[in-house]
Amino acid sequence: MRFRLQSRRLMRLLRVDIILINIIAWCFALVWLLPFIGVFMVSVRPYGEVIVKGWWNILDATFTMDNYIKAWSYDPYSVSGGYINSLIVALPATIVPVAAASLAAYGFSRFSFPLRSYLFLLIILLMALPQQIVVVPLFLLLKDLRLINTFPGIILVHSAWGMAWITFFMKNFFDILPREVEEAARVDGASDFKIFYNIVLPMSLPGILSASVLQFTWVWSSFFFELIFLIDPEKWVITQRIANMKGTYFVDWGLIAAGSVFAMAVPLAVYMLLQRYYIRGFVGWAVKG
Amino acid sequence: MSGPPRGYFRSLVFLLPALTFITVFVIAPSIATVFLSLYVDGQFSVAKYVEVVSERSPDKALIMITSRPESPPWGALVHNIIWMAIHIPLVTLLGLLLAYLLKYTFGSSVVKTIVFIGMVIPMVVGGLIIRFMFDEHVGVVPLVFNALGVDFLAKTWTNYPQLSLLALILGSVWLWTGFSLTVYSAALGSIPSSFIEAARIDGAGHWHIFWKIVFPLVRPATIIVVVMTMLWDLKIFDIVYVATLGGPGGSSNVLALVMYQYMARALDYEAASAVAVILTLLTLPPGLWLALRLRRGG
Numbered sequence: 001m002r003f004r005l006q007s008r009r010l011m012r013l014l015r016v017d018i019i020l021i022n023i024i025a026w027c028f029a030l031v032w033l034l035p036f037i038g039v040f041m042v043s044v045r046p047y048g049e050v051i052v053k054g055w056w057n058i059l060d061a062t063f064t065m066d067n068y069i070k071a072w073s074y075d076p077y078s079v080s081g082g083y084i085n086s087l088i089v090a091l092p093a094t095i096v097p098v099a100a101a102s103l104a105a106y107g108f109s110r111f112s113f114p115l116r117s118y119l120f121l122l123i124i125l126l127m128a129l130p131q132q133i134v135v136v137p138l139f140l141l142l143k144d145l146r147l148i149n150t151f152p153g154i155i156l157v158h159s160a161w162g163m164a165w166i167t168f169f170m171k172n173f174f175d176i177l178p179r180e181v182e183e184a185a186r187v188d189g190a191s192d193f194k195i196f197y198n199i200v201l202p203m204s205l206p207g208i209l210s211a212s213v214l215q216f217t218w219v220w221s222s223f224f225f226e227l228i229f230l231i232d233p234e235k236w237v238i239t240q241r242i243a244n245m246k247g248t249y250f251v252d253w254g255l256i257a258a259g260s261v262f263a264m265a266v267p268l269a270v271y272m273l274l275q276r277y278y279i280r281g282f283v284g285w286a287v288k289g
Numbered sequence: 290m291s292g293p294p295r296g297y298f299r300s301l302v303f304l305l306p307a308l309t310f311i312t313v314f315v316i317a318p319s320i321a322t323v324f325l326s327l328y329v330d331g332q333f334s335v336a337k338y339v340e341v342v343s344e345r346s347p348d349k350a351l352i353m354i355t356s357r358p359e360s361p362p363w364g365a366l367v368h369n370i371i372w373m374a375i376h377i378p379l380v381t382l383l384g385l386l387l388a389y390l391l392k393y394t395f396g397s398s399v400v401k402t403i404v405f406i407g408m409v410i411p412m413v414v415g416g417l418i419i420r421f422m423f424d425e426h427v428g429v430v431p432l433v434f435n436a437l438g439v440d441f442l443a444k445t446w447t448n449y450p451q452l453s454l455l456a457l458i459l460g461s462v463w464l465w466t467g468f469s470l471t472v473y474s475a476a477l478g479s480i481p482s483s484f485i486e487a488a489r490i491d492g493a494g495h496w497h498i499f500w501k502i503v504f505p506l507v508r509p510a511t512i513i514v515v516v517m518t519m520l521w522d523l524k525i526f527d528i529v530y531v532a533t534l535g536g537p538g539g540s541s542n543v544l545a546l547v548m549y550q551y552m553a554r555a556l557d558y559e560a561a562s563a564v565a566v567i568l569t570l571l572t573l574p575p576g577l578w579l580a581l582r583l584r585r586g587g
Contacts, residue, residue, distance in 0.1 A: 017495060018393050025394040028387060029403045032463065034429060035418045036406065042427060051426055100306040107303030117584070124583050126315055128576025130524045132548040132565040136558050137321035138314065160314030163307050168583065192299055221411030223527045224545075228553070239413040243531050253427050260417050264410040271409045275402075282408075283475050 039257045043067050047254035067258035074255065077245055079262045082238035086266075088151050089226075089237055090219040093158035098212050101163050102204070105170030106196050110182075120171070126164040134161075135228045142229060149231045157225055162215045169281065173207035174200065210281030213274050217267040238263045319569075326562035337563040341551070347539030349547055349555075351567070360451040361540035365547045366567075372458055372543070373522045379462050381514050384469025385507065388477050389499055391470075401474065405467035412464070416531030419460030420447050430456075447533045450540035457532060457541050464528070465521065469514045476510035477503070516575045523572050544568045 041055035044063050053061075072079045108120055138157060139148065147153030177200065185195050201208070223239045230236055236244075242259035246252065271278050329336050344350050352364040361368065387404065391397035407415065422428045423446035435443035446456035480503070488498050504511075526545035529535060535542035535550070544564060552561035 021390050021393045021495075022395060025387065025390045025397070025400055028390075029400040032404050032407070032466070035422050035463065038427070038429060039418055039421065042421075054432070055427060056429070056432075097307075097310070100310060103303045104307035107300045111300030111303070113300045121580055121584050123311070124580040125576055126311065128520055128572050128579060129315070129319065130545060130565070130568050130572055131526075132545050132561075133322050133569045134315060134318040136325060136552060136562050136565070137318035139552075140558075141318070156310075157314055160310040163310050164315070167307055193302070196303075217409065221413070223411070223413050223530070224549075227530075227549070239411050239527075242417065243413050251424075253421060253424070256417055257421070260414045264414045267409050267411065268406065278409075279471065283471060 039260055042253050043257035043261050045254070047252060050254065067254040068262070071245065071255055071258040071262060074241075074245060074259070076233050077236065077241035079238065079241065079259055081234070082236060082241040083262070083266075085151075085235060086220055086237040086239075089154055089158065090216050093155045093162065093219045094212050094216040096155070096159040097162035097166050097215060098208060100159070101166035101211075102170045102201070102208065103196070104163075104167045106174055106200060108167065108171045109174035120168075123164050124168050127168065131161070131224050135225070139228055148229060149235060151235070154225060154229045157229060158219050158222065161225070162218070166211045166215060169211050170204070170207060173204060177203055206277065206280070209274070210277040213270055213277050214281045217270055217278075220267055238266075322562045322565055325559055326566050329559055337559045338567075341547075341560050341563045341567070348535065348542065349550055350539060350542075351544070351547065351564070361454050362450065362538060362542065365535075365539075365542040365544050368454055368541065369523055369525070369543050369571075371454070372461070372525065373519055375458050376461055376465070376522055377515055377518050380465050380469045380518055381511060383462070383466050384514065385473045385504070385511070386499070387466070387470050388473035389495075389503055391474065392477060401470060404470050407464035408467040408471075412527035413531050415460070415464045416528035419456060419463075419528060420532040422460070423447055423452075423456045447541075448537060450537055453533050453537060453541040457529060460528060460532070461522075461525065465518065468517065468521075472510050472514050472517075473507060476507040480506050516579055519575045520572055520579075523568065544571075 038055055041058075042050050044065070044067070045055065046062055046064055046066065049062055108116065142148045142153045142157075145153075147156070181199055181203075182195050185199055190198075221239065222237075223243070226237050226240050230240065242256065242263050245256050245259045326337055327333055327335065341349075342351055345353065345355070347353065347356075347362040350362065350364040351366040353362055353367070356363050363371075387400075391400055394400060423430050425431045425443070425445040428445075431443045431445065434440075442452070446452040484502060484506070485498055488502055493501070524545060525543050526549070529541060529543050529546050530549075533541045535546045545568060548561050548564040548568065551557045551564060555561075
């Protein structure tokens with residue numbers, strides 16, 4: 001009896017707690033979402049109206065796609081051109097490092113060779129480097145190679161930059177794969193590369209997908225390398241274009257908001273569609289250990 | 290390792306493509322930057338370091354001793370340190386507190402997704418949104434302060450030296466909390482719920498459970514959050530470039546942006562290299578710590 005009374009009181013106490021906790025958590029979420037709501041509201045309304053009434057004022061609001069249409073073909077920094085350039089850069093700058101780093105990760109996971117653990121330590125250490133440490137010599141090198149202001153140039157730089165963390169991430173993935181099938185294939189006389197290509201890679205698709213999703217969104221969102229290596233506005237990727245999207249005489253937030261929605265739509269779509277892989281990849285390299 | 294150790298000639302085939310990329314485009318240029326910063330007019334010299342550290346113009350200064358103490362500019366290096374001093378505790382506590390609350394929240398995955406959006410969007414967009422939120426005409430923050438009658442804060446924050454740095458730091462809290470929340474959620478998930486239930490049966494309140502049980506148990510996650518946030522704060526660039534370009538008057542400048550200004554504006558590659566090396570030296574201790582830890586775990 002005594003126990004029951006106590007547990008009932010506990011339940012009531014808990015319920016008040018939990019209601020309060022829910023309110024706090026959802027208020028927090030709302031505050032965090034508010035900037036995005038603001039950007040969205042400004043992007044779908046005429047800027048003149050926003051200035052007068054405020055975007056939070058939705059009474060007799062006018063909704064229009066004008067900002068999006070304007071941003072899509074905004075001269076000379078059109079979103080459409082930025083989308084094409086960003087895809088031209090981000091797709092190869094995902095495929096190349098994922099392929100090369102997966103090979104290297106398999107080497108680190110399955111072979112032993114001198115200095116292996118030091119080499120691996122060095123590769124992890126590279127993940128902490130700021131991009132500023134490489135750009136001056138790279139700028140001079142790419143200029144000599146006539147790759148400055150070209151897509152192949154920036155693709156090479158991004159591929160190399162992604163190599164370290166993808167190697168680290170894929171090695172962790174390969175380490176936990178079961179080895180039995182590989183051993184059996186080796187006994188049957190299959191070559192190392194055949195084992196990697198026919199057995200390990202198909203088993204590793206979730207890991208490869210996680211790495212690709214993250215690398216793609218990071219290259220898509222990248223700005224500093226582009227600022228240094230892509231000079232000609234024709235070549236500018238989406239991030240460079242929206243950074244330069246101002247009105248002629250004043251800051252046109254309608255235009256910038258629409259451009260921002262365009263720029264974040266792609267990584268957000270990738271995240272929403274492949275959330276499981278995104279988070280797994282994200283937590284995989286940040287929390288492992 | 291299972292099976293016999295295999296020869297390194299065979300492993301070389303696997304390592305070669307990635308190592309070539311890394312050597313040519315990451316390691317060699319990093320070393321070249323160090324040399325560039327130490328050779329001035331063909332001679333070994335630390336003159337460029339002396340120059341960049343003693344620089345007094347607000348737009349490029351790393352440390353400004355003469356500046357008014359009550360408001361920036363204090364120099365980019367000092368701004369980075371202030372950034373860490375405010376950003377790290379806020380992000381760590383907010384992330385852990387929210388991760389704990391979400392254990393009892395309905396639709397917690399929706400809340401997590403919302404907070405995580407800041408991690409997914411390009412930081413250039415993040416910087417634009419920060420400027421937007423603190424804009425006198427369209428932003429919500431000055432509107433709120435206007436309603437509260439605090440005139441000093443009811444204006445475009447990014448236009449005033451006293452407020453621009455703070456606006457960026459608060460904006461970076463908004464962007465980066467998704468990181469700490471995600472790390473802490475994973476860490477909390479691995480705490481046996483019997484620990485917390487037992488404490489609750491014993492009559493412990495949420496606050497007590499949070500500080501006395503949860504906080505010590507997630508220590509490894511806390512260290513990861515602190516180190517990763519430190520690295521992120523040191524390398525911060527995009528949001529500053531887009532929101533304030535380090536201004537007004539260098540009041541929100543940071544190391545990475547000073548490096549860019551030396552390189553792209555002044556075309557002084559040696560000075561740019563010196564700043565890049567200073568920035569890298571600051572990232573090395575947390576980076577090395579992270580590397581040692583990740584190797585052990587991985």
